[in-house]
Amino acid sequence: MIIVMKSKADQQEIDNVIQWVESAGYKAHVSKGVERTIIGAVGDERGKVVLKAVEMMPGVEKIMPILAPYKLASRETKEGNTVIKVGEVEIGGPKFVVIAGPCAVETEDQLMESAFVVKKGGASMLRGGAFKPRTSPYSFQGLGEEGLKILAHAREKTGLPVVTEVMRASDIELIERYADVLQVGARNIQNFALLKAVGHAKKPVLLKRGMMTTLEELLMSAEYILASGNDQVILCERGIRTFETSMRNTLDISAVPVLKDKTHLPVIVDPSHAIGQWKYVLPLAKAAVAVGADGLMIEVHPDPQHALSDGPQSLKPEKFYTLMDEITSIAKIVRKEQAQEHGAH
Ligand code: PEP
Ligand code: MN
DSSP states (O other): OEEEEOTTOOHHHHHHHHHHHHHTTOEEEEEEOSSOEEEEEESOGGGHHHHHGGGGSTTEEEEEOOOSSOTTTBTTTOSSOOOEEETTEEESSSSOEEEEEOSBOOOHHHHHHHHHHHHHHTOSEEEOBSSOOOSSTTSOOOOTHHHHHHHHHHHHHHOOOEEEEOOSGGGHHHHHHHOSEEEEOGGGTTOHHHHHHHHTSSSOEEEEOOTTOOHHHHHHHHHHHHHTTOOOEEEEEOOBOOSOOSSSSBOOTTHHHHHHHHBSSOEEEOHHHHHOSGGGHHHHHHHHHHTTOSEEEEEBOSSGGGOSSOGGGOBOHHHHHHHHHHHHHHHHHHHHHHHHHHOOO
């Protein structure tokens, strides 16, 4: 249920409604818009009858059911865009954000070199996997904690916050000690135990769409994290499986405007894992900016030919610099227009 407060409702009236909602056994999610406050009452629908009485309370304009099954992720519950702060970086705000780095942390030298390259190119965050979800058990599985230490060292040297993947709940505590953002990969999108566990974490979560998940399923997975108490979720479109075999996956560019319409959460695009070949990463990255994504995730490697994972889709430093130049000019136009349209803050 959504409780829309009158534009003139005062703080006392808002507090009274929140108290009522909570005493009826719901969680109250308060969203303060420019015009008015909206209170989302989320929980077991059986309390509905009790909740209806809220309509009579002073300061309440109207109550409405939340139609989307993903209650907390829905734009119905929150007017403005969610902006996630990671250190100085803001994802979902007016500025376009680029997260870049190698697929995996391989060695101290490889990661440090990558980190300085992406920083020089203008990226806002560094990525790199220490725990790698590989299709083959014989492929490089990542350096584990040693990789996390290298990432933390790179952050110290470059000032770039670090994004890295968490594959199982028992690693969260360890990863949180080193990383700034926890990535849940495409293969774990419906690992509900992991989603609940990162929902209890203190760090933001970057949630990647599965190869075979619908947008509603993606949003329901985000809902697991939000409902567990972590309201910092970044969604990432990274390509889905289709009948097309000439590329690794098919980038669902249409997911961006649809998600932006349905949810207040930030949406970024990973063209590297979608297309699987470095030479197509640039045009897809440009498309992602143009279509209104809040950011990009790009794989960059100083020596892709010798990369231990995802070399074919990784950009060499020079290519990354070109990409940054080209997307920056598009972002300048697109983001300005959007800020005017939606009053983004
Ligand atoms: C990754 O970002 O390193 C990764 C494995 O991506 P995905 O989960 O999208 O395949
Ligand atoms: Mn990869």
